[in-house]
Amino acid sequence: MNTSAEPEPGGPPAVELTGITKTFPGVVANSDVNLTVRAGEVHALCGENGAGKSTLMKILYGMQAPDSGTVRVRGEEVAFRTPAEAIAAGIGMVHQHFMLADNLTVLENIVLGAESSHGIGARARRRVLELAERAGFDVRLDVLVERLGVADRQRVEILKVLYRGARIIILDEPTAVLVPQEVEELFTTLRTMREQGFTFLFISHKLDEVRSIADTVTVLRRGTTVGTVAASEVTSRELAEMMVGTALPVPETGPSAVTDRVVLSVTELSAVEAGRPVLEDVDLSVRSGEVVGIAGVEGNGQTELVEAVMGMRPIASGRIALGERDITALGTFARREAGIGYVPEDRHRQGLLLDESLWQNRILGHQTRRPVARGRWLDRQGAKDDTRRIVEQFDVRTPGIDVDAAALSGGNQQKLIVGRELAGDPQLLIAAHPTRGVDVGAQVGIWEHLRSARAEGLAVLLISADLDELIGLSDTIRVMFRGRLVATADPRTVTPEQLGAAMTGTQEAV
C-alpha cells in the first residue's frame, strides 16, 4: 500500500482560492478572499464568529457556489457544484455539527452512501479498520452511533471522509465540542496523518490551539483575508490583533476608583486538604471600586481561596467578612444573597446548565431575588425580560433567549454569566479566569464590563493566569505561592517578568 503520498516540495498548492466573494442577502460573507494551502500542512483558518470561515470552506467543498473567484485544487481550476464533486477530487469536510445517522452502526455510517452494495462486505470492513489504524483510532465498528460520545462521533466523521478518499480534509471548529484531553488526541491524529501526506484545513478561534497544531495560519476578518503567517513566528496576541483588527487593548486600568470602604476582608484564613495545608494565613482585603488580582502558577491555592470565600470549601481557621458582616459561617447561597457575584473558573460545570435555556440560566443561583423572583415565587416574565436585557447589554450573540446555553459559543456563554453575576448589583465579584478560552471580541467586552462595574464601586477579586489581563485590570496584585500570599505588586510598574519570578517563589517582594 502506498501510504506515503508525500507532497512534492515545490509542487502545486493543495488548495488555492483566489478572489472569492460570496454574499447572502444583506451580508457579505466573503469578500475577495485569498487562501493558499500547501500540500501536507495543517493550515489554520482563524477569525471571530461570522468572519466567513465556514462559508469559505463550504465553497471549497462544493456546498456553496461563490459569486466570483476561482478555486484550484492541486493546481487545477475546479468549480464544484456539489460536495460529491469535491469528494471525487479528494476533499472532505467534517462540519461543526455532525451529520451522522444515530440509528446506524459506526461501520454503516462510514460506508453507506459511498457504496451502493447491499450489506457491507468484509472488504469495506477491512478498509475501514485500516484507515482507523492510520488515524490512530480505536473504533468499534458495530456499535450504534447513538451510543457514542462526541469525540467518537467526530472520529466516525473523519473516517467517513477518509473512506471516500479525501486527502485534503476540512475540520470546521473540531475542538469546540471536545474536552482538553480529547483535543490532544485529535492533534495526535492530525500530526500522524500530516506525516502521511494529508493536508488539513483546521478552523478555530482558539489561538493557543492554533499555535500548537498549525503550520500556517490565515486570519479572516469580516469576510476578508487579513493575512497568512507561519504559526511558529506569531504570538497569540499578534494573532488576536489580526483577528480584531486593532492593537489589542492590553486592558487599561483607567483612573483609580478605589475607595476606603472595605468590601471583602479575609483574615488569617487557612484550609487543609488530605492533611496538607492548601491555604495558609491568607490576609486579603478588597475595597469598593478596587480590583485585586491574584497572580500565581495554577495549583498554588487560587482555586481553594475562591472556594473558601464562596463557602464551597471548609476552612481550618480564619474569618471572612463582607462589609461589616461576618459571613464565615454562611453557606454559598447565603453568601451570594449577601452580595457576592461569582464567575466560576469552569463555566460548564459550575456556571451554566447547558441543557437549559438562557433565561432559565439567568435564574440559576438567583432564584430568590428580583427580577427573577417575587417573594418565594419565580417570575418567569421577569427572568425573560432581564435575560433580554443582558443579551442586549452584554452583546450575547444568540438567536434568542429560549435556546439552550449549549448552543452558544464559549465567549457568549461567558458574557451571559458575567451579565447574570453583575445583575442585582453585587458588592463583590469573584471572577476566576473570566476570559479564559473566549474569543477576543468577548474578552474585550468582558474587560469593559468589569471596568465599568469597578468605576461604579464594585469590589472585584480577579484570578487569572493571563498576566496582561492581571496587570491591565487590577489596582493591586497579590502573588500566591504554595497557599500563601507572598508578594504584593503595583500593576502600574510591575513587568510580566517580575511577576513571573514572584510566582515561582524566586523573588520575595516585587
Ligand SMILES: Nc1ncnc2c1ncn2[C@@H]1O[C@H](COP(=O)(O)OP(=O)(O)O)[C@@H](O)[C@H]1O
Ligand atoms: N446560508 C446563509 N444565509 C445567510 N447568511 C449566511 C449564511 N451562511 C453564513 N451567513 C452569514 O455570513 C457571515 C459569515 O458566516 P460564516 O461563514 O458562518 O462565519 P464563521 O464560520 O467565520 O463564523 C455571517 O454573517 C453569517 O450570518
Ligand SMILES: [Mg+2]
Ligand atoms: Mg463557522
